[in-house]
Amino acid sequence: MPTAAKTERITILGTPDFKKFLTREAKKEGVSLSELVRQRCEKKPASNKEEELLAALVEEVMAAVARAKISLGKGLDDAEKVLSEIRRIAA
Secondary structure, eight states: OOOOOOOOOOOOOOOHHHHHHHHHHHHHHTSOHHHHHHHHHHSOOOOOHHHHHHHHHHHHHHHHHHHHHHHHHHHHHHHHHHHHHHHHHHO
16 A cells, blocks of 8 residues: 655744754654654653563562462461460360
8 A cells, every 4th residue: 555645744843942853852862853753753661671570560460469479368267266275264
């Protein structure tokens, strides 16, 4: 499918520092400033490796919390049985 001709002009205002930043970024990527802006605006956000790691960590923590709740519940049940036995013996 052929790409549409880029014939529409879009004017934006920015600070001189912002223009320098865009120019440097375009030069680093080897594209024109216009192409840089098009690429960055049209690009779907890529998943960030740090976000992926954080999501995996959150999953692990949630699983650990679930296991801890089960373990704590069993421990409390066991403690209640021992206390009941002590009360029965002491009575």
